[in-house]
Amino acid sequence: MKMTWNKWMGITLSSIMVTGLLTGCNTDQEVGKQDSANKPTAEANANLNKSGMPIVNEPIELTFFTGLAATNGSTPFEERLVYKEYAKMSNVNVKFQFIPFDSLTEKRNLALANGDYPDAFFTARMPAADLMRYGSEGAFVKVDEMLDYAPNLKGLMEKYPDLKKALTMPDGHIYSFPSFYSPEFLPMLIGTPLWVKQDYLDKMGLKEPKTIDEFYEFLKAAKTTDLNGNGQADELPYSGTGIGPLIDQLKGAWGVGNRGLGHKFVDVDPANGKLRFFRLTDNYRSMLQFLNKLYQEGLIDKDVFTQDGKTLYAKGAKGQLASTINPNPKTQFNGEGYFGLGALKGPNGDQMYTHIKVPMVWPGAFVITSKNKHPEATVRWMDHFFGDEGGTFFFMGKEGVSYTKQADGTLEYVDSIKNSPEGLTLDQALTKYVSWMGGSYPGYVQHSYFKGSESLPESVEAGEKAKPYAIKDLWYNFNYTEEETEFMSTIGTDIQNYINEMESKFITGAASFSEWDKYVKTATGMGLDRYMKVYQGAFERYDSN
Helix, strand or coil: CCCCHHHHHCCCCHHHHHHHHHHHCCCHHHHHHHHHHCCCCHHHHHHECCCCCCCECCCEEEEEEEEECHHHCCCCHHHCHHHHHHHHHHCEEEEEEEEEHHHHHHHHHHHHHHCCCCCEEEEEEECHHHHHHHHHCCCECCHHHHHHHCHHHHHHHHHCHHHHHHHCCCCCCCCCEEEEECCCCHHHHHCCCEEEEHHHHHHHCCCCCCEHHHHHHHHHHHHCCCCCCCCCCCCECEECCCCHHHHHHHHHHHCCCCCCCCCCCEEECCCCCCEEEHHHCHHHHHHHHHHHHHHHCCCECCCCCCCCHHHHHHHHHCCCECEEECCCHHHHHCCCCEEECCCCECCCCCCCECCCCCCEEEEEEEEEECCCCCHHHHHHHHHHHHCHHHHHHHHHCCECCCEEECCCCCEEECHHHHCCCCCCCHHHHHCCCCCCCCCCCCEEECCCCCCCHHHCHHHHHHHHHHHHHECCCCCCCCCCCHHHHHHHHHHHHHHHHHHHHHHHHHHHCCCCHHHHHHHHHHHHHCCHHHHHHHHHHHHHHHHHC
């Protein structure tokens, strides 16, 4: 008897081993059956409209496996304004099966292993490796073969060729709709600037830091000044969650990391145009030595390696943070008067803003499965949200109900959302209307209709500062074959973990820079040549798509 949707939710992890073996034994014939399972019937084709609304003449029902962020409330999506209205417009009624993000990977893997999944995966964070594996087995619909029903996604791929490169798997097919940020929306791609408090600068008689040396002088002064006026030496020149964000903000001042945050180990050597593993270069070592100096002098919070966001924001609420990295101090801990730094000039004259995310954040934000009897209608349902009209609808809701258009053409949520009478936060108030809170959603994010912290004036200003020095050739993520994925998830991951571990030791002083040559030799001997060959192959496929 076939397992039902509810039953697999309670299956123990031990069953994954068995079902994994079974799915690994699929014959070509079985895969062929999966491919044919989603071919529409003549009746389904007759019911479908190729353009306009409704999508189908007679109502249809679909079920989506749906990831849910803790900040997204528990109100069923079916009861939220955007989906109630969309069901009326489209004649497509969707049932969203909620799976919390903290158990999402386990439940998604189990569903894939069992082959017991619904019509689509929505906000389910499907990784590229699974898109390739299960897509090639016939479990997922080939979106590239249905682009006539997806004019908005097709148009975006034509406008931004790198989007098509990143969505195309090594077998040449596209199996998903992504979560895609407009490349022109730089504050969104920056996400978490390096923030400095203006009135603290004023108290110290300093101007905005423009170079690495000036940033160092600012941190030193903050260490010895009672900036928050409480009579205690509790000021933290810099604090954050982990050391990685600070590295990513500063490395451009040493001329490394020139292909963006999607590639934290490999970039292009400007001297010869070839790929390089920049984390072992002399320039990168110099940056680590600078961070070691900051740490040894107490200019970096000693808790930076272990604290979570809650602890950091509590410090911010007490006025302890002279500088920090997060989405926006105003939204995170009611921190007023912070501004974002631009690209700092380094000791050798390098000045490059490298802290820029890949515009395609989640490649597998929406995946249609072989169980879907209405794939074309489902493609049309999703594609609507990738256009201007559908994007505004997805993020803002309905004009006159959840938002209004101002005289200058800008959009604003209604006052009952911005200033909830019940004392709700913005995210909480929005759960009656939309579902994008918490991220991982499929859709196209533009400044005109996205009202997250990245759209606040401080974030927009930080984007303007970064713009002149933003990296010019931003790589999206590369996709790997199954063999390459196996290498990168084992030996490749071991190399990366070793690098991260040793860098923390160099910064804290647990390892001496006199050991650098030995460290480079060890990392190289772990399989770095093979790592770079895999990277080169993935890059060449990406570049040729």
